[in-house]
Amino acid sequence: MKTRSFFNKDGTKSVLSTLISILIGLIAGALIILIVGLVDDKLGLKEAWKGIRLIFFGLFSKGQQAGRLVFGFNSTNIGDMLFRAVPIIMTGLSVSLAYKTGLFNIGASGQYLAGTTAALFIALKMNTAVVAPWIVWILAFFGGMLAGAFWGAIPGMLKAFLNINEVLACIMTNWLAANIVTWVFEGSGLQCTEGTKTQVIWKTSHNGVATAKMGLDKLFPESQQVDGGIIVVILIAILIYILLTKTTLGFELKACGANRHSARYAGIKDKRSIVLSMAIAGALAGAGAALYYLSGSTEFHWQTYLSLPGEGFTGIAVALLGACNPIANIFTGMFLSTLDVAGSKLSFFTEYNEYITDVIIAVIVYLSAFSLLIKTWLTKKFKKSDDGFRKIPDVAYTSKSGQGDKLPNAAAAGKEGNA
Amino acid sequence: MEQASAGAYPYVIEMLHITKEFPGIKANDDITLQLKRGEIHALLGENGAGKSTLMSVLFGLYQPEQGEIRKDGKVVRIKDPNDATALNIGMVHQHFKLIEVFSVLDNIILGAEDTKLGFLQKKEARKKVKALSEKYGLRIDMDAKVEDITVGMQQRVEILKMLYRDNDILIFDEPTAVLTPQEIEELMQIMRNLKAEGKSILFISHKLNEIMEVSDRVTVLRKGRCVGTVDTSSTTKEKLSEMMVGRPVQLVVEKGEAHPSDVVLKIEGLSVPSKIHKNDAVRNVSLEVRKGEIVCIAGIDGNGQTEFVHALTGLEKASAGRITLCGKDITHASIRKRSLTGMSHIPEDRHKHGMVLDFTLEQNLVLQRYFEPQFQNHGFIKFNAVREYADKLIERFDVRSGQGPVTKARSMSGGNQQKAIVARELDRNMPLVVAVQPTRGLDVGAIEYIHSQLVAQRDEGKAVLLVSLELEEVMNLSDRILVMYEGEIVGELDPKKTTTQELGLYMAGAKRQDKEAKAE
Ligand SMILES: Nc1ncnc2c1ncn2[C@@H]1O[C@H](COP(=O)(O)OP(=O)(O)OP(=O)(O)O)[C@@H](O)[C@H]1O
Ligand SMILES: [Mg+2]
Numbered sequence: 001m002k003t004r005s006f007f008n009k010d011g012t013k014s015v016l017s018t019l020i021s022i023l024i025g026l027i028a029g030a031l032i033i034l035i036v037g038l039v040d041d042k043l044g045l046k047e048a049w050k051g052i053r054l055i056f057f058g059l060f061s062k063g064q065q066a067g068r069l070v071f072g073f074n075s076t077n078i079g080d081m082l083f084r085a086v087p088i089i090m091t092g093l094s095v096s097l098a099y100k101t102g103l104f105n106i107g108a109s110g111q112y113l114a115g116t117t118a119a120l121f122i123a124l125k126m127n128t129a130v131v132a133p134w135i136v137w138i139l140a141f142f143g144g145m146l147a148g149a150f151w152g153a154i155p156g157m158l159k160a161f162l163n164i165n166e167v168l169a170c171i172m173t174n175w176l177a178a179n180i181v182t183w184v185f186e187g188s189g190l191q192c193t194e195g196t197k198t199q200v201i202w203k204t205s206h207n208g209v210a211t212a213k214m215g216l217d218k219l220f221p222e223s224q225q226v227d228g229g230i231i232v233v234i235l236i237a238i239l240i241y242i243l244l245t246k247t248t249l250g251f252e253l254k255a256c257g258a259n260r261h262s263a264r265y266a267g268i269k270d271k272r273s274i275v276l277s278m279a280i281a282g283a284l285a286g287a288g289a290a291l292y293y294l295s296g297s298t299e300f301h302w303q304t305y306l307s308l309p310g311e312g313f314t315g316i317a318v319a320l321l322g323a324c325n326p327i328a329n330i331f332t333g334m335f336l337s338t339l340d341v342a343g344s345k346l347s348f349f350t351e352y353n354e355y356i357t358d359v360i361i362a363v364i365v366y367l368s369a370f371s372l373l374i375k376t377w378l379t380k381k382f383k384k385s386d387d388g389f390r391k392i393p394d395v396a397y398t399s400k401s402g403q404g405d406k407l408p409n410a411a412a413a414g415k416e417g418n419a
Numbered sequence: 420m421e422q423a424s425a426g427a428y429p430y431v432i433e434m435l436h437i438t439k440e441f442p443g444i445k446a447n448d449d450i451t452l453q454l455k456r457g458e459i460h461a462l463l464g465e466n467g468a469g470k471s472t473l474m475s476v477l478f479g480l481y482q483p484e485q486g487e488i489r490k491d492g493k494v495v496r497i498k499d500p501n502d503a504t505a506l507n508i509g510m511v512h513q514h515f516k517l518i519e520v521f522s523v524l525d526n527i528i529l530g531a532e533d534t535k536l537g538f539l540q541k542k543e544a545r546k547k548v549k550a551l552s553e554k555y556g557l558r559i560d561m562d563a564k565v566e567d568i569t570v571g572m573q574q575r576v577e578i579l580k581m582l583y584r585d586n587d588i589l590i591f592d593e594p595t596a597v598l599t600p601q602e603i604e605e606l607m608q609i610m611r612n613l614k615a616e617g618k619s620i621l622f623i624s625h626k627l628n629e630i631m632e633v634s635d636r637v638t639v640l641r642k643g644r645c646v647g648t649v650d651t652s653s654t655t656k657e658k659l660s661e662m663m664v665g666r667p668v669q670l671v672v673e674k675g676e677a678h679p680s681d682v683v684l685k686i687e688g689l690s691v692p693s694k695i696h697k698n699d700a701v702r703n704v705s706l707e708v709r710k711g712e713i714v715c716i717a718g719i720d721g722n723g724q725t726e727f728v729h730a731l732t733g734l735e736k737a738s739a740g741r742i743t744l745c746g747k748d749i750t751h752a753s754i755r756k757r758s759l760t761g762m763s764h765i766p767e768d769r770h771k772h773g774m775v776l777d778f779t780l781e782q783n784l785v786l787q788r789y790f791e792p793q794f795q796n797h798g799f800i801k802f803n804a805v806r807e808y809a810d811k812l813i814e815r816f817d818v819r820s821g822q823g824p825v826t827k828a829r830s831m832s833g834g835n836q837q838k839a840i841v842a843r844e845l846d847r848n849m850p851l852v853v854a855v856q857p858t859r860g861l862d863v864g865a866i867e868y869i870h871s872q873l874v875a876q877r878d879e880g881k882a883v884l885l886v887s888l889e890l891e892e893v894m895n896l897s898d899r900i901l902v903m904y905e906g907e908i909v910g911e912l913d914p915k916k917t918t919t920q921e922l923g924l925y926m927a928g929a930k931r932q933d934k935e936a937k938a939e
């Protein structure tokens with residue numbers, strides 16, 4: 001009985017269905033590796049077996065000894081994994097928050113770019129000889145956040161005031177951002193060329209601005225990348241969770257997302273709520289970009305930004321896989337960056353192409369969309385019914401909405417009836 | 420042939436010992452229902468008694484945990500609505516399942532079209548539909564788009580859909596709740612015609628008059644159990660309501676003399692533009708509602724009542740006029756401002772406005788007050804206070820649901836959703852109560868309670884503005900009746916001095932006061 005009620009909990013079901021999607025995704029990835037291995041005579045079964053182990057345990061790979069893979073605790077990998085999780089957890093939070101308030105934010109890429117631009121400009125343009133670098137860092141961080149918020153608010157406003165679908169508006173603002181950013185950087189005169197590289201790059205450490213390590217460099221001494229960003233991200237995720245579940249503002253945003261009409265009826269400003277939701281979502285994506293580029297160890301190449309940054313779309317995967325729960329997003333973000341690390345190991349130690357991890361991620365994302373199905377399946381498995389889910393909405397007595405339209409007819413019917 | 424073999428067996432459908440559980444509640448508990456061939460069998464029960472659930476089981480939408488279903492004496496398994504259709508069982512859901520942008524004819528044949536020689540035989544279909552509609556008196560316009568026709572016609576389309584599929588067991592889940600009195604009359608006649616053709620009908624309604632008028636037998640449910648089945652001819656409205664509620668019910672509102680005093684709401688020259696035509700939906704309406712009286716706006720659906728209420732409560736903008744509430748001009752005030760100035764509003768459309776269906780019951784109960792200091796502290800919701808308050812309202816208004824305050828509103832029965840809205844609005848204690856169709860879809864017990872609550876509000880010195888399509892409710896409850904016709908107030912009547920007939924004439928626009936009042 002006990003186990004049954006445990007399995008019947010909504011949260012348990014969500015977690016289980018996520019884990020099942022992940023497992024199926026990994027198995028699918030392993031199968032692809034196996035098939036590619038058997039077909040390609042450069043690879044073969046032995047190489048395939050290596051690949052499969054790396055896909056599952058790449059995070060713990062310690063390299064090779066005499067052609068054999070060695071596994072164990074690897075502080076470089078884990079540190080790098082944590083660092084790479086930073087931006088995608090943030091874009092994941094962005095998508096989750098929007099989703100929980102009834103909006104689909106596929107504009108995280110554009111908001112991420114807006115955040116990138118603002119953060120880099122502030123961090124590189126301010127003179128650190130005059131203003132202390134940590135103050136510049138803070139200004140750049142909030143600058144990135146605000147820029148993201150502004151970029152998110154645009155589709156929000158289009159939706160609230162002109163009733164334009166936010167998905168369309170987001171696609172538009174994404175490409176707008178990509179082009180504006182290219183144009184802005186081209187004319188900026190901000191060029192920090194590093195000796196060996198021919199490309200023009202932007203890196204905040206040139207101006208002495210970099211995220212504090214917050215002791216993480218001691219924990220993972222070999223990782224070049226890890227810094228306090230991940231701690232900031234975890235704090236933000238907790239804040240978003242509190243905002244959504246414990247505050248009146250969260251109540252209003254969610255009410256508005258679930259039913260704009262009844263929220264309005266209850267005196268909630270529906271337009272303001274929609275714009276605010278999108279602005280917060282944008283702020284999260286923008287802050288994610290700021291944290292990534294302010295780390296000091298990352299470089300920004302605008303030339304590549306004729307396409308959109310992948311973080312925005314990976315964010316959708318992070319959000320969906322974690323059932324749009326902000327706390328779950330911390331873990332799903334870390335999982336996807338683990339795959340990222342595994343992918344680089346795969347290409348390093350085997351003849352496989354690292355893009356195979358993208359295939360796995362794609363499979364998992366598809367499955368996470370099915371996670372609702374898996375959830376219902378779990379429900380059936382452990383108990384026959386499910387609450388909150390009515391097959392026939394008893395809309396019943398309701399919907400006079402739109403029936404005002406029938407004025408002439410109804411009146412006519414009335415006349416006949418009474419004459 | 421089937422007819423002949425089944426002819427000997429009196430019951431077309433038998434549902435035996437059906438049990439269906441939802442989290443926290445047994446919606447159907449060992450229910451047995453037997454439907455005779457060619458009868459109209461009414462299903463009666465309080466809100467949440469399990470009527471819709473039982474019918475959904477018969478239609479294959481839910482699988483019961485226990486019990487069996489027999490058709491013509493043979494056990495059948497109905498796993499989904501396709502199985503039901505194969506057994507000639509059809510259902511008209513309360514909320515119609517038509518495709519708005521398709522024509523009436525397309526809607527009727529949709530899903531059953533491929534059975535005709537493998538390609539669309541629209542001509543044949545048209546002939547068959549025409550024949551059916553003439554046979555049963557189901558007036559429709561086959562080429563109109565569904566979005567352009569009245570609810571009454573939409574319902575006739577749903578019925579034709581069943582007939583087109585040769586269904587002979589017809590389920591109607593509260594078909595009359597959305598109809599005007601005239602349309603209800605028509606539907607009753609249609610049901611009689613269907614019965615005369617040998618169809619067997621299951622009919623859910625809360626309106627005892629309809630049940631007495633049209634049904635042969637009645638099965639009464641209470642809290643998921645079957646109380647019994649009686650012949651309609653041997654029972655009365657009073658007996659039925661006692662069976663279903665478990666105690667005698669006051670079918671007529673008991674209320675004393677009204678003592679109206681100060682004006683609470685004053686509306687001068689209000690006009691509201693229409694969304695569909697160029698004329699105003701509400702034209703130059705002026706009225707006053709005083710403390711201690713129930714003023715009712717009566718009228719046939721679609722004569723501007725909805726727009727009037729929306730303009731009053733702030734959901735829509737008025738094009739002209741002035742609204743004064745408790746001495747304050749609220750003509751241009753926001754919805755929240757109006758509500759806090761002293762207005763509570765039981766909205767017409769419970770799912771569009773009244774509730775956030777994906778929220779829990781308790782969240783819905785504080786929907787209008789979550790921002791009050793009682794329920795929040797610096798923007799943080801006080802969950803304990805919310806729970807306590809919700810428990811109190813649930814208890815006082817007898818809101819029934821599977822899991823109490825944490826039940827998802829969507830899973831509650833329609834009537835209980837309505838009770839929750841009424842509870843929320845009346846407990847706000849505002850000087851003006853705007854109640855639109857407050858008892859739509861409620862059982863007699865709940866209607867009695869809500870009527871008595873509205874009278875209590877009046878006696879406490881509140882002003883009550885009631886909008887109702889139900890003549891009986893209008894006559895029973897109000898102290899003053901204003902009739903609205905084509906957006907105008909065409910008459911003011913005293914319920915004690917007028918008759919339903921006279922009221923009907925005003926509502927139909929056949930009579931108006933500004934000219935005749937002096938003459939009479
Ligand atoms: N899908 C569901 N999930 C959870 N509980 C449900 C579900 N469907 C119905 N219930 C519960 O089962 C009970 C019976 O509901 P049902 O809709 O059958 O009532 P009803 O008799 O049709 O009432 P009404 O007259 O108000 O429409 C209610 O308490 C309702 O909350
Ligand atoms: Mg029902």
